[in-house]
Amino acid sequence: MVLECKHVWDYISGYLDGGLDPELLREVQKHLDHCEVCSAVLDSTRNILVLTADERTFTLPLGFSERLHERLERAFADGLQTET
Amino acid sequence: MLAAILAGDQQMFHELIRPYERTVYMVALGMLKDESEAEDASQEAFLKAYCALGKFRAESKFSTWLISIAINEARSRLRRKKTGRTESLDAGWDSADSGDDFISVSPALLTDWREIPSEALERSEVRGLLTTAVTELPPIYREIFVLRDVEELSVNEAAAVLGISVALVKVRLHRARLMLQKKLVPLLKGVTFLESAERTRRRRFLWF
Numbered sequence: 001m002v003l004e005c006k007h008v009w010d011y012i013s014g015y016l017d018g019g020l021d022p023e024l025l026r027e028v029q030k031h032l033d034h035c036e037v038c039s040a041v042l043d044s045t046r047n048i049l050v051l052t053a054d055e056r057t058f059t060l061p062l063g064f065s066e067r068l069h070e071r072l073e074r075a076f077a078d079g080l081q082t083e084t
Numbered sequence: 085m086l087a088a089i090l091a092g093d094q095q096m097f098h099e100l101i102r103p104y105e106r107t108v109y110m111v112a113l114g115m116l117k118d119e120s121e122a123e124d125a126s127q128e129a130f131l132k133a134y135c136a137l138g139k140f141r142a143e144s145k146f147s148t149w150l151i152s153i154a155i156n157e158a159r160s161r162l163r164r165k166k167t168g169r170t171e172s173l174d175a176g177w178d179s180a181d182s183g184d185d186f187i188s189v190s191p192a193l194l195t196d197w198r199e200i201p202s203e204a205l206e207r208s209e210v211r212g213l214l215t216t217a218v219t220e221l222p223p224i225y226r227e228i229f230v231l232r233d234v235e236e237l238s239v240n241e242a243a244a245v246l247g248i249s250v251a252l253v254k255v256r257l258h259r260a261r262l263m264l265q266k267k268l269v270p271l272l273k274g275v276t277f278l279e280s281a282e283r284t285r286r287r288r289f290l291w292f
């Protein structure tokens with residue numbers, strides 16, 4: 001089985017999540033080792049995921065937590081109850 | 085903890101939800117796009133979760149249950165907004181924005197661009213490019229990307245809260261990632277180029 005570039009792209013996400021079957025993984029790896037285009041696609045996609053996981057990228061608005069707990073307190077004071 | 089809250093200890097509810105605040109907000113933001121609406125929807129979701137706490141069953145994960153409530157809250161807000169629109173606007177929004185599971189996505193191909201240098205990742209400008217690109221994804225791709233890659237839910241958990249199959253989660257996630265790659269790589273390339281030009285200039289400045 002010889003994989004073409006556009007087929008390798010279909011496996012980029014599975015490759016990054018470690019979800020490829022051993023045999024497919026070997027083929028994809030073999031292609032990546034020799035193809036600069038596909039390994040650049042892989043690296044850039046991986047970098048985006050690294051950046052996404054960086055806790056400074058997606059952050060709560062300032063004061064979110066304080067406002068949430070204040071609203072809960074107000075609701076409790078107004079008599080909010082758990083349904084039975 | 086749950087038993088204590090159900091018995092009337094409201095303070096415990098504050099503690100119970102603390103670990104999930106960010107996830108609930110990100111899920112709401114991913115669906116609603118608007119920060120202040122997402123915050124309001126998050127607060128509503130936590131209030132609803134409190135009221136419905138007696139219905140939570142220990143066999144499911146608390147986080148999954150909570151996220152489902154947040155998704156429902158965001159969905160009902162989207163529906164309300166949609167009915168408020170005119171027919172023609174609505175049709176345009178649907179076809180352009182809802183996404184299609186059968187479209188093919190190909191990545192950006194730039195062989196001269198390999199890695200984002202770590203100093204580029206440190207720049208808040210780069211993080212801004214990413215959050216904007218995520219906001220611009222079609223809704224079905226945005227929600228799966230937020231659940232899996234921002235909030236790091238498992239594939240099974242993401243499938244459960246969205247009410248779709250594991251296979252569909254994988255397909256959509258793959259498309260979402262490639263869409264972001266395609267959009268961001270050319271932009272990030274510009275950023276890193278700017279950066280190295282700046283560094284060269286600084287170096288020259290030091291030399292002369």
Ligand SMILES: [Zn+2]
Nearest residue numbers: 005035037038
């Ligand atoms: Zn290739």
